[in-house]
Amino acid sequence: MRYLPLTDGDRLLMQNKIGINHIDELFMDVPKADLNPTIDLPGHKSEMEVERHLSRLAAKNVAAGSVPFFVGAGAYKHHVPASVDHLIQRGEFLTAYTPYQPEIAQGTLQYVFEFQTQVAQLTGMDVANASMYDGSTATAEAVIMARRVTRKKRALLAGGLHPHYRAVVETTTQFTDDEIVLGGMLPADPAAELQALIDGIDDATSCVVVQNPTVAGHVLDLRPLAEAAHAKKALLVVVVTEIMSLGLMMSPGEMGADIVVGEGQSIGNGLNFGGPYVGIFATNQKFVRQMPGRLCGETVDADGQRGFVLTLSTREQHIRREKATSNICTNSSLCSLAFTIHMTLLGEKGLRAVAKLNHRKAQQMKAALEAIGGIEVLNDTFFNEITVRLPGNAAEIVETLANLGILAGVPFSRLAPKQGFDDLLILAATETVTDADIAALSAAMREAIE
Amino acid sequence: MSMNNQGRPSAPANIGAQTVELESFSGHKGLRLAEPLIFELGTIETTGVDVEALGDFDFALGGMERTAEIGCPGLSEPDTVRHYTRLSRLNYGIDMGIFPLGSCTMKHNPRLNEKTARLPGIGDIHPLQPISTVQGALELMQELSHWLMTLTGMPAVALSPKAGAHGELCGVMAIRSALEARGDARKVILCPESAHGTNPATATFCGYKVKAIAGKKNGRIDLDALKAALDDSVAAVMVTNPNTCGLFEDEVKEIADAVHAAGAFFYCDGANFNAIMGKVRPGDLGVDAMHFNLHKTFSTPHGGGGPGSGPVVFSDALKAHVPLPYVTVNADTLDLHEWPAEKDATLGRLTAFHGQMGMYVRALTYMLSHGGDGLKQVSEDAVLNANYIRASLEDIMSVSFEGPCMHEALFDDRFLKDTGVTTLDFAKAMIDEGYHPMTMYFPLVVHGAMLVEPTESESKFNLDQFIGSMRGLANAAIMGQTGRFEGAPYHAPRKRLDETQAARNPVLRYRKPAEA
Numbered sequence: 001m002r003y004l005p006l007t008d009g010d011r012l013l014m015q016n017k018i019g020i021n022h023i024d025e026l027f028m029d030v031p032k033a034d035l036n037p038t039i040d041l042p043g044h045k046s047e048m049e050v051e052r053h054l055s056r057l058a059a060k061n062v063a064a065g066s067v068p069f070f071v072g073a074g075a076y077k078h079h080v081p082a083s084v085d086h087l088i089q090r091g092e093f094l095t096a097y098t099p100y101q102p103e104i105a106q107g108t109l110q111y112v113f114e115f116q117t118q119v120a121q122l123t124g125m126d127v128a129n130a131s132m133y134d135g136s137t138a139t140a141e142a143v144i145m146a147r148r149v150t151r152k153k154r155a156l157l158a159g160g161l162h163p164h165y166r167a168v169v170e171t172t173t174q175f176t177d178d179e180i181v182l183g184g185m186l187p188a189d190p191a192a193e194l195q196a197l198i199d200g201i202d203d204a205t206s207c208v209v210v211q212n213p214t215v216a217g218h219v220l221d222l223r224p225l226a227e228a229a230h231a232k233k234a235l236l237v238v239v240v241t242e243i244m245s246l247g248l249m250m251s252p253g254e255m256g257a258d259i260v261v262g263e264g265q266s267i268g269n270g271l272n273f274g275g276p277y278v279g280i281f282a283t284n285q286k287f288v289r290q291m292p293g294r295l296c297g298e299t300v301d302a303d304g305q306r307g308f309v310l311t312l313s314t315r316e317q318h319i320r321r322e323k324a325t326s327n328i329c330t331n332s333s334l335c336s337l338a339f340t341i342h343m344t345l346l347g348e349k350g351l352r353a354v355a356k357l358n359h360r361k362a363q364q365m366k367a368a369l370e371a372i373g374g375i376e377v378l379n380d381t382f383f384n385e386i387t388v389r390l391p392g393n394a395a396e397i398v399e400t401l402a403n404l405g406i407l408a409g410v411p412f413s414r415l416a417p418k419q420g421f422d423d424l425l426i427l428a429a430t431e432t433v434t435d436a437d438i439a440a441l442s443a444a445m446r447e448a449i450e
Numbered sequence: 451m452s453m454n455n456q457g458r459p460s461a462p463a464n465i466g467a468q469t470v471e472l473e474s475f476s477g478h479k480g481l482r483l484a485e486p487l488i489f490e491l492g493t494i495e496t497t498g499v500d501v502e503a504l505g506d507f508d509f510a511l512g513g514m515e516r517t518a519e520i521g522c523p524g525l526s527e528p529d530t531v532r533h534y535t536r537l538s539r540l541n542y543g544i545d546m547g548i549f550p551l552g553s554c555t556m557k558h559n560p561r562l563n564e565k566t567a568r569l570p571g572i573g574d575i576h577p578l579q580p581i582s583t584v585q586g587a588l589e590l591m592q593e594l595s596h597w598l599m600t601l602t603g604m605p606a607v608a609l610s611p612k613a614g615a616h617g618e619l620c621g622v623m624a625i626r627s628a629l630e631a632r633g634d635a636r637k638v639i640l641c642p643e644s645a646h647g648t649n650p651a652t653a654t655f656c657g658y659k660v661k662a663i664a665g666k667k668n669g670r671i672d673l674d675a676l677k678a679a680l681d682d683s684v685a686a687v688m689v690t691n692p693n694t695c696g697l698f699e700d701e702v703k704e705i706a707d708a709v710h711a712a713g714a715f716f717y718c719d720g721a722n723f724n725a726i727m728g729k730v731r732p733g734d735l736g737v738d739a740m741h742f743n744l745h746k747t748f749s750t751p752h753g754g755g756g757p758g759s760g761p762v763v764f765s766d767a768l769k770a771h772v773p774l775p776y777v778t779v780n781a782d783t784l785d786l787h788e789w790p791a792e793k794d795a796t797l798g799r800l801t802a803f804h805g806q807m808g809m810y811v812r813a814l815t816y817m818l819s820h821g822g823d824g825l826k827q828v829s830e831d832a833v834l835n836a837n838y839i840r841a842s843l844e845d846i847m848s849v850s851f852e853g854p855c856m857h858e859a860l861f862d863d864r865f866l867k868d869t870g871v872t873t874l875d876f877a878k879a880m881i882d883e884g885y886h887p888m889t890m891y892f893p894l895v896v897h898g899a900m901l902v903e904p905t906e907s908e909s910k911f912n913l914d915q916f917i918g919s920m921r922g923l924a925n926a927a928i929m930g931q932t933g934r935f936e937g938a939p940y941h942a943p944r945k946r947l948d949e950t951q952a953a954r955n956p957v958l959r960y961r962k963p964a965e966a
Binding site: 001002003004005006010011013014015017018019020023025026027028029030031034035036037039040041042043044045047049050051053054055056057058059060061062063064065066069071073074075077081083085086087088089090091092093094095096097098099101102103104105106107108110111112113114116117118120121122124126127128130131133134135136137162164165167168170171172174175176177219220221246247248249250251254263270271272273274275276288294295296297298299300301302303305307308309311312314316317318319320321322323324326327328329330331332333334335337341343344345346347348349350351352353354356357359360363379380381382383398399402407410414415417431 | 485487488489492493494495496497498499501502503504507509510511512513514515516517518519520521522523524525527530531533534535537538539540541542543544545546549551554556558559560562564565566567568569570571572573574575576577578579580582583584585586587589590593597600601603612613614615616618619623626646647648650651652653654655656657660697698699700702703726728729730731734735743745749751752753754755756757758759773774788789797798799800801802803804805806807808809811814815817818819820821822823824825826827828830831833834835837838840841842854856877878881886887892906907908909910912937939942943944945946947948949951952953956957958959960
């Protein structure tokens, strides 16, 4: 047992020191009848055997990097520089705990401070926290925070908000005082979706939650919505599921957002079948004390040297217990480190260039699909993702293309079944997509629908 | 002085007993390198990536282009590697030594876990790929579920919660769903005083009032107090077992019986499951729901505060309410149940996708490595190590409760009485000894708590060295040598930091000097 350092000799010496003859004397409080049950599990295995087993499971999956790949809808395949994964595996980062002892955790605390600053800059907000689990849970926390800030409880969720995010908000708030109103989903008509949201705001509204770009890929001008929300003393919560878009798009802060939440996976983090990812949460200075999650702040040590600590923790569960702003404890620190390192490698210049390349690839993909008779593209505006109407069932066509070795996107019906979206397909094109990938998609699609 | 043949001194000069307080010109102190923020190092013109340059083309952004400066500086790749390498060296991690943080189970993180998590067929698959292209991933989730259910003797498991507190939320939501399904609007959740802060925070999140139950002098729940508090307003009792004092609740079955007799549910916080794997199954003790922390018990790295993963096992009474999505078995394929069917009693969806796959694979790799036999040995060694520490320190430090402990040993500050040294001082002095301090001031039920959890990863040699340091410090405090405590840590990258200033005037981001 390669991870257990004690020898039988050690164990005996230690038992003597403790004054017992058998290990089970230490388990004397466990009900006798229940101690040492028969547990039917395989015995220990060598490193080689375990690796072989996991490799066999992995081989049954189709890796994104092995095929032309256009799947997005909330998680995106981007190129992550090799140094990112190397650095996050340094034991001092990987095997550290939450930085509750700041004198020996300045490494963690400083990168959290850098992360908070980068997220604030990207979103155009004053402050950001040290991360949440993912974009969807951050969105639910934003709704709950808006209730605390406004002392109103009706949250309006846009039709263009990722349906899984809508579901997470509904689940998370089902036993709180929040009242959730779902806007109608109109993937082909983003203007109508937005207008419905504006029309829905009234004096009881705590916040409007809107995704930009929408789940169908449309880019929205949120300034009129911000104005309408603020006129009724409601908060504008902007959700960003593709954070790379902020390299090219006006920031939510500039559009009037009060809270910006989102998924940071695109920067620094792999697909990982859905997790771990890194939720971002940013807001304006005046709401800082209502924020959920950890915050890192600058201070000095006894010698006057600059240093960083976790701060404003009187909002948090370990101090405030049942009066905490959230029950969150563990967050996504290592994923936020990957984000910060990747962001540092990119810098503003690199981020803008990669974002522009994403947009270009998506334009090329759109043009290739439009050239196929029978496919209607629903987007006039988009960043790196579009929704198309196919002359057939999108899920079946995706399956056909998967059998040809092309992962063509996400059928809208997978996100919102039985709502008449069976012919819609969401496709993303990031910087990882090549001209040959687009040609393969286009050829296979043509064949599948003709 | 001995000299080599080029005149280079090969042995240190004798500078006598005096030490030199040397202020360097660079701000560095030898291997301890001072490191500015990236905002002070980089420029927005610098980048560490090569991206295909594109000419101008028309954007399809509806006029929503970003015109204002973002302000994020970049660094070249060499400077990036150096910056984060330097930062890493200001941290303490399990890789460096014992990390005896009670209730946090800081055990060795095997690197095989990191390798399997990065297999392309696991790390590079999308949560919304066609189900036919992720059969191996679903099989992995099934296999992990099987291990978790078998170890606990529970009939159902929800994998998707993202961390322990999220698992608690899942468990309490399932309880409330089950109560509402039977038309029972209960309002109260009972938590012992020694509970983790997440327990009452979670209960409140689910709309419950929290009532504390007193503990007994022996560190366990007072069964009579519990029975007195149980009535038809109580939805559930949340108990950590082994509890946060490091003790097994010896009346756990009586607790479960009393809870069930009152029509309530028994939630178990499984943060301390590392003490009892293969030794006793929560399902045999009457537990209705229990979350794991895969990042504690099953060795997935804590990563400086996450990511975690908090699967929850359920009893028959709750299993209809498990969250979506979950894996289902067809004739010869696996499927994902992602949306509720007509009569589903599910509590709903807790996260956008399927939970923390990256943690599932690490945890399963760890379980397969140990096997059922090895996991039992893990728990026995973890408990043995904690008791060895307790037995080796009980004559000089004050053990809070008599008798053997489970995987963590609880001390309080009675032994520091009248020394002028506080638990905080003691903890900071441990830093100078080269150790991460134990959990301090938690649990709240003893004064100046020091909760020491060595885990099974420590050899007897490591434990003996640690014990030596602890004895030395305790002795120094008792002998009135307070100097080593007052300003501690002296040898860390920073002296004690001013947390009051940080909170009074929060500086939560960098701003250019002109903006600030």
